Amino acid sequence: MAEATWSVGRVAKRCGVNVSALHFYEQKGLIKSWRNCGNQRRYKPDVLRRISVIKAAQKMGISLEEIKQAFNSLPDNRTPTTEDWQLLASNWQQMLDARISYMQKLRDDLTGCIGCGCLSMNSCPLYNPDDVLSAKGSGPVLLDQSSARPQT
Amino acid sequence: MAEATWSVGRVAKRCGVNVSALHFYEQKGLIKSWRNCGNQRRYKPDVLRRISVIKAAQKMGISLEEIKQAFNSLPDNRTPTTEDWQLLASNWQQMLDARISYMQKLRDDLTGCIGCGCLSMNSCPLYNPDDVLSAKGSGPVLLDQSSARPQT
DNA sequence: TTAAAACCTCAAGCTAGGTTTAGGTAAAGT
DNA sequence: ACTTTACCTAAACCTAGCTTGAGGTTTTAA
Numbered sequence: 001m002a003e004a005t006w007s008v009g010r011v012a013k014r015c016g017v018n019v020s021a022l023h024f025y026e027q028k029g030l031i032k033s034w035r036n037c038g039n040q041r042r043y044k045p046d047v048l049r050r051i052s053v054i055k056a057a058q059k060m061g062i063s064l065e066e067i068k069q070a071f072n073s074l075p076d077n078r079t080p081t082t083e084d085w086q087l088l089a090s091n092w093q094q095m096l097d098a099r100i101s102y103m104q105k106l107r108d109d110l111t112g113c114i115g116c117g118c119l120s121m122n123s124c125p126l127y128n129p130d131d132v133l134s135a136k137g138s139g140p141v142l143l144d145q146s147s148a149r150p151q152t
Numbered sequence: 153m154a155e156a157t158w159s160v161g162r163v164a165k166r167c168g169v170n171v172s173a174l175h176f177y178e179q180k181g182l183i184k185s186w187r188n189c190g191n192q193r194r195y196k197p198d199v200l201r202r203i204s205v206i207k208a209a210q211k212m213g214i215s216l217e218e219i220k221q222a223f224n225s226l227p228d229n230r231t232p233t234t235e236d237w238q239l240l241a242s243n244w245q246q247m248l249d250a251r252i253s254y255m256q257k258l259r260d261d262l263t264g265c266i267g268c269g270c271l272s273m274n275s276c277p278l279y280n281p282d283d284v285l286s287a288k289g290s291g292p293v294l295l296d297q298s299s300a301r302p303q304t
Numbered sequence: 305t306t307a308a309a310a311c312c313t314c315a316a317g318c319t320a321g322g323t324t325t326a327g328g329t330a331a332a333g334t
Numbered sequence: 335a336c337t338t339t340a341c342c343t344a345a346a347c348c349t350a351g352c353t354t355g356a357g358g359t360t361t362t363a364a
Contacts, residue, residue: 038330089262096259106249110241190360
């Protein structure tokens with residue numbers, strides 16, 4: 001059985017994040033801790049899963065705010081079960097599927113459009129901002145693609 | 153034939169971006185202009201395509217810096233041809249394909265892992281930061297997913 | 305001809321997702 | 335006992351990708 005209580009440094013090391021990131025997540029309400037008699041943070045083991053999920057979700061382009069929302073669907077009074085986590089995951093899977101199709105459409109548009117003569121500026125997705133392509137802000141952050149790129 | 157010269161406001165309106173964004177892109181070296189006698193920016197029509205490409209590329213998670221690099225492969229002395237643009241596009245397509253596979257792997261990992269019992273913490277991709285999943289920074293920005301999400 | 309709309313520059317501000325620094329306390333190893 | 339390591343808080347700083355504001359000029363429309 002895993003140990004019942006974790007210090008911030010151990011959690012950080014185990015999860016491959018900085019202590020400062022854990023402070024940050026706590027401040028944003030994504031994880032919780034209690035304090036020992038010397039005011040140091042102590043964590044229940046399930047914080048490890050939370051952090052793993054945070055990191056995985058970020059790679060899917062999900063913002064901390066959205067992750068927080070999703071975490072709100074987890075039970076407050078008990079350690080989340082397998083089913084709790086799977087429910088959460090299934091929502092994200094739908095989103096991922098949507099995102100994947102979107103990327104595929106983008107790739108196809110790129111193929112069809114980027115080099116087109118654009119005889120018809122009114123119908124070209126590249127030229128027309130009001131298309132599916134239009135953006136309102138600078139969306140979520142995606143993946144570290146170092147693994148998927150030739151070089152950086 | 154399209155008009156031979158564009159003001160910043162007209163370009164902005166046509167492309168669905170703010171004037172401030174055009175200033176910004178110019179400052180970053182992504183687009184060029186010359187000035188009229190009253191010091192106002194004037195653009196050649198091919199700036200429209202550049203901006204469209206910038207916006208499309210951003211939706212694919214490509215940073216302005218990377219877009220700038222790609223633009224460096226375009227000819228300096230003449231308006232880029234269809235072939236010039238297609239060469240640029242084909243590189244990005246490969247990257248997009250890689251990114252799509254990565255997302256698919258993530259989705260599968262999520263399915264397999266998020267709710268697992270994690271009897272084996274040493275082999276679970278979600279628990280182990282040194283996996284493919286590991287990130288060094290907060291990668292490129294992806295897509296406005298407003299169109300691909302249930303609600304926001 | 306005059307007023308409004310568009311343009312200019314430069315600097316500061318904003319959001320996300322953290323990191324860094326400073327100054328101080330607690331816990332652990334020797 | 336003492337020294338090192340870990341931890342604490344608060345505030346400042348960082349990058350990307352812009353936007354906003356201030357103060358002034360140019361173009362355009364009536």
